[in-house]
Amino acid sequence: MLGFAILLAFNFIGYVIQMGLHLPLPGNVIGLILFTAALFAKVVKLEWVEEAASLLTRHMMLFFIPYTVGILLFLPIIGANLVAICGGIVGATAVVLIVTGWISSKLGKEGEKYGG
Structure with a gap:
């Protein structure tokens, strides 16, 4: 559950930044960039989100x-x-x-x- 919460938090933060700054970039892309930066900066550990990301990747076809x-x-x-x-x-x-x-x-x- 922690992994899903982290992923959703970054997605939400991206949308808030996009709406607040009126950026032409989608909020989920901003959130993904922030999430990637947090992974590289070791703010978020891969182990925390690996299981949730793996589950989402396995069932990606449902999103299409x-x-x-x-x-x-x-x-x-x-x-x-x-x-x-x-x-x-x-x-x-x-x-x-x-x-x-x-x-x-x-x-x-x-x-x-x-x-x-």
Whole structure:
């Protein structure tokens, strides 16, 4: 129970910070960043949250059911725009792969200059 309480506390703190400071970042992401910082700073021990996090991870598929139902609700709209959606996904993936390959090849050549 302690693990769930810690995870929920960080989630709540993230939402409070987001609402209080009107940040464009979601509260749960802020809470996750704070939780990660607390783990690295040894404020929170991994043993305290490991069991609760493992349970949540094992049953993660349950968290995606509402999104799946929502997608089914908009299936006619998705079907009407399927070509644009697929084109955007394929195009974005191709651009990311090309840019990543170009950057890594440039970094590889820079490393060779310095004996890397």
